[in-house]
Amino acid sequence: MPGWPGEDPAAALVPLLRSCGALEAQPPWTALCAAAAAADDPRAFFEHWFRPVPLGTGLLTGYYEPELRGAQAPGGAYQVPLHALPPAGPLRLLDRAAIEAGGLAGQGLELVFVDDAVDAFFLQIQGSGRIRLADGQVLRLGYAGRNEHPYRAIGRSLIARGAIAREAMSMQAIRAWLAAAPPAEAAALLRENPAYIFFRPILDLPAEAGPIGTLGVPLTPGRSLAVDPAFIPLGVPVFLATRDPVDGTPVRRLVVAQDTGGAIRGPARGDLFWGWGEAAAARAGLMREEAGMVVLLPRDTPRDTP
Template sequence: MCLLLGLLLAGPAAAQPDPLPFAALPGWAEEEHAAALPAFLATCRALTARDPAVPLGGAGPLALRPADLAAACAEAATIPPEDARAFLERRFRPQAVGTGLLTGYYEPVIAGRLAPKPGFAAPLRGLPPWPADEPMPDRAAIEAGALDGLARHLAYVDPVEAFFLQIQGSGRVLLPDGGLLRLLYAGKNGHPYRAIGRVLIERGEIPREAMSMQAIRAWLAAAPADAARALLHANPSYVFFRRDDALRPDQGPPGTLGAPLTPGRSLAVDPAFIPLGVPVWIQARDPLDGAPLRRLVQAQDTGGAIRGAARGDLFWGWGDAAAARAGPMREAVEMILLLPRPEP
C-alpha cells in the first residue's frame, strides 16, 4: 500500500487533479478482471431504471450521472472475458480519493417463526403508517409496544438476532418447514444510530482492539437479560422490513442503487463524495488472515454509518462464512475510483 501513500489525499473532498496510471495500482495486473464484470453489469442494469441526467452522487470532478456510464455499459455487455482488463483500461481512468476505513457487512441467515414461540419472541416489523411531521418512537418504546397494531409482524426471531439483522439492513429467515423469507430494508424510525460496540468500549467492557460483532455477541450472551436489553436499547434507531419473494437464493439483497449485491464485489459508500455506480479499486487487508485485499468493487449501496470520502463497507455475502469476515473487519483502505473517460 505504501507505494500510493504519497499520491493520495485524505481531505474529505480531496481528489487528484491528474488521474493515476493503472500501473500505479498495486495488484492491478493480478486482478481477475473478468470476475469483476458481473457486478458492473448489475450496476448497468440498475442504471437503466434511472433518469440519465439525475446525479448519482459525488462532488466536483467526481460527480457522475447515469449518462456518463452509458457508453461503458453498452460495451461491457459485448466484450469476451479475456478482454475485460483492456476494456476497463480503455473506458476508465483511475482517480485517487484518499485513505480511510473499510468495514464489512453481510446478510444474516437466522431461524424464525411466523408466530411467536419460546426463543422466537422478537417481531420483525413492517413499516407502519406514520405522519411525516411527527417523530416516531425510539427502539425502547417500540419494543415496549408503542407500534402495536400499526406495524405488521413479518416474522418472529431471537431478540439479539433481530437487532443484528436491523444493523445489517436485510436478512434471510429460515422457517421450520424449510421455507425462506427474504426481508429487505423498508425504512427506519428516524432516531440517530448509536453503535453499541462504542458503548461497551466507553464502559471498559471490551478493549477497543478486541471489538468486533463476535465480541458484542459474546458479551450479550453472558450478560443478565436486563443488562443485555439495556445495551440494545442504547441504540435508539430502529429498522423496518418488507418481504421480497422474487429474489433467487443465489442473489444478494438489492443495494441503494437497486442492483443485487455481489459477495466481495459490492461496496457501500457515502454518495456525498463517491457516486453510486462507479467502479472502485480498494487496497486493504483480509480481516481474517491479513493477506492483501486488492480488488475492483462496485459502489452500489449506502449506510447510516458510512460517512466520508474514503469510507467503505464491503459486502461479504450471506451466512456464517460471510459473518466471520464482516464482523471483525476494520481495516485501513486506499480507494481509487475508476471514472469514465470522456467520449471523443
C-alpha cells in the same frame, strides 16, 4: 494504481453489469454497458472506459446477510417481531425502547417473528437478511426505512465502560459480551441504540443472489461496496487496496459501489459486502481495516483502445 488490476478483474464485470440494469439509460452508461456486456478483455475494458480518481486512505468495514429462524405467527420461542415501515407520523418517532415495549403492537406491522432478540438487533445493523421458517421456506427481507432517531454504536459504549478493549472490538466480541451478560443488562445495552430499522419482503429473489442494495440491484459477495454517495456515485467501480481481516493477506480488488449505510460517511469510507453464511459473518464481523481507495469514473470520451 499500485496493485492494478488486482484479483481477477473479470469478476468485477458481474456487479458492474448489475449496475447497468439501473443506469444503462443514462449517458455515458448506455455505450459503456453495451461494451461491458461484450468485453473479452476486462482489464482493457476498465482502462478504456474509466478514469481513476484517488480518494486517499480510509476505513473499510464489512457487512453480510444474516440468516435467522422465524415463524409467521408468535408462539413458543418465536416472540421477537420484525416490523414493516409505519406510515409517516408519530409511530416513526418511537425509539427502540418504546418499540420493544410494544409501541407498534396492534398496528398490523409484524412481518415475522424470530427467536432471538440479539439476532434481530444485528439483522437491523446489516439492513437485510434471510428468515428460515419451520416449513423450510426462506423469507428474504430488505431495508424499508428507519425511525427518526440517530444510530448509536453499542460497541462504543462497551469501549467507554472498559468492557472491551478498542483494539479487540468486533461484532464477535459484542455478541460474546451480550451472551455472558445478565438478560436485563444485555437488553439495556441494545436499547442504548435508539435507531430502529423496518423491513419489506423481497419476492422472487434467487437464493444465489445477494440482497437488494440502494442502487436497486442484487449485491455480489466480495464485490459490492457500500459508500457515501456524496463522494462516490452509485454504480461505479472502486479499486481497494487493503488486507483480509481473517488471515491478513493483501487484498487488491476492483469492487462496485452499489449500496449505502448509516455509518458510511466520507470520501474514503467503505463497507464491503461479504455474502451470507458463517464465513461471510466471520469476515464481516472482524473487518475494520485501513484501505486505499480509488474511484473509477466513466470517461467523458473513452480513450483509444490499447
